[in-house]
Amino acid sequence: MSMDIEFYFDFSSPYGYLASCQIDDLALRYGRGVSWRPMMLGIAMKQTGSQPLVHIPLKGDYSRHDLARTARQLDIPFVIPEQFPIMALAASRAFYWIDDEDHERSSNFAKAAFRSFFGEGRDISQPAAIADIAEPLGVDREALLRAITDPVVKGRLKTETDTAVERGVFGSPFIFVDGEPFWGADRISDVGRWLETGGW
Amino acid sequence: MSMDIEFYFDFSSPYGYLASCQIDDLALRYGRGVSWRPMMLGIAMKQTGSQPLVHIPLKGDYSRHDLARTARQLDIPFVIPEQFPIMALAASRAFYWIDDEDHERSSNFAKAAFRSFFGEGRDISQPAAIADIAEPLGVDREALLRAITDPVVKGRLKTETDTAVERGVFGSPFIFVDGEPFWGADRISDVGRWLETGGW
Numbered sequence: 001m002s003m004d005i006e007f008y009f010d011f012s013s014p015y016g017y018l019a020s021c022q023i024d025d026l027a028l029r030y031g032r033g034v035s036w037r038p039m040m041l042g043i044a045m046k047q048t049g050s051q052p053l054v055h056i057p058l059k060g061d062y063s064r065h066d067l068a069r070t071a072r073q074l075d076i077p078f079v080i081p082e083q084f085p086i087m088a089l090a091a092s093r094a095f096y097w098i099d100d101e102d103h104e105r106s107s108n109f110a111k112a113a114f115r116s117f118f119g120e121g122r123d124i125s126q127p128a129a130i131a132d133i134a135e136p137l138g139v140d141r142e143a144l145l146r147a148i149t150d151p152v153v154k155g156r157l158k159t160e161t162d163t164a165v166e167r168g169v170f171g172s173p174f175i176f177v178d179g180e181p182f183w184g185a186d187r188i189s190d191v192g193r194w195l196e197t198g199g200w
Numbered sequence: 201m202s203m204d205i206e207f208y209f210d211f212s213s214p215y216g217y218l219a220s221c222q223i224d225d226l227a228l229r230y231g232r233g234v235s236w237r238p239m240m241l242g243i244a245m246k247q248t249g250s251q252p253l254v255h256i257p258l259k260g261d262y263s264r265h266d267l268a269r270t271a272r273q274l275d276i277p278f279v280i281p282e283q284f285p286i287m288a289l290a291a292s293r294a295f296y297w298i299d300d301e302d303h304e305r306s307s308n309f310a311k312a313a314f315r316s317f318f319g320e321g322r323d324i325s326q327p328a329a330i331a332d333i334a335e336p337l338g339v340d341r342e343a344l345l346r347a348i349t350d351p352v353v354k355g356r357l358k359t360e361t362d363t364a365v366e367r368g369v370f371g372s373p374f375i376f377v378d379g380e381p382f383w384g385a386d387r388i389s390d391v392g393r394w395l396e397t398g399g400w
Contacts, residue, residue, distance in 0.1 A: 047257045057247045058370035062383060073393075074399050170258035184261060186264075186386045200273050 011088030211288030
């Protein structure tokens with residue numbers, strides 16, 4: 001059986017959102033699954049000396065323009081939320097806690113959280129907002145709120161983030177296909193070619 | 201008559217090189233010319249707080265891998281030169297001096313300089329190397345060497361760079377199609393789509 005595509009992202013990454021709208025369909029086309037892997041991009045940015053895209057002079061303005069343009073091209077709803085960037089700790093911890101029980105539910109949760117944030121502009125930084133997103137997917141609200149502050153779940157996100165950085169992940173989205181790394185939403189078509197050809 | 205595509209790059213930029221191998225053919229396909237515009241990326245990087253790609257932890261390693269992979273895909277000869285990155289002052293000044301007389305010769309010079317540097321790994325930081333590249337294209341060697349240290353030519357490169365930064369150029373390659381900005385060699389296909397459709 002073929003390996004799942006590994007899809008690393010930060011819930012606060014707009015290019016991560018654009019990729020999140022495409023990755024499952026792309027994988028399905030080549031008979032693959034997707035391992036969704038949220039991480040805290042800020043930890044990687046400490047190594048690269050980078051900062052959130054939209055805060056960077058010149059690059060920030062270009063990114064806003066490019067994000068809106070790319071979303072139009074893909075026909076995906078997109079806004080820069082009022083509260084942005086955020087520390088997406090609650091969403092990321094919730095993801096791994098849900099993921100341990102049910103992969104399909106966790107990826108549905110990830111897509112719903114991204115859509116709420118970048119599709120509708122809602123603030124998803126707080127645990128209550130995350131519970132609002134997870135509850136309709138069949139997640140126990142109170143148990144989820146407890147999980148978000150559980151030291152074990154916190155540690156899990158830290159470990160996942162450390163592993164990502166050790167593997168060379170420095171941006172979002174960051175995709176591995178059979179170990180081959182691809183950085184950026186604009187590499188989705190390369191990921192497709194790699195899946196189709198097995199590499200070049 | 202349609203506007204030329206504006207193609208900004210730094211001669212020390214490997215992704216600029218990959219784009220330089222494709223931009224003329226792409227433009228021709230849509231009946232466009234290309235205005236080649238070398239600039240000193242270091243000036244823009246002062247604004248964005250960035251540094252040469254290959255010096256950045258994690259991102260540098262990924263870039264080396266991605267550059268070689270992309271060159272393979274495009275079937276373009278590619279090496280990371282021993283002397284790299286360089287300050288490409290001599291090449292950039294030479295370009296504008298040649299360009300004032302003959303656009304075709306200047307773009308041929310730009311392609312030859314890029315090929316010498318990233319295709320063959322030669323050091324193109326020194327004026328003598330630039331003269332070696334330009335001479336076979338019909339450029340007067342002694343006049344070129346004088347031009348490289350001419351305050352007027354130096355000023356010209358500075359002005360072109362300042363204009364680029366004012367227009368929002370922060371990376372290489374950076375392409376404008378009828379004013380629409382595209383950053384990165386991985387956006388060449390988007391540039392093609394924009395040329396084909398007139399935008400979206």
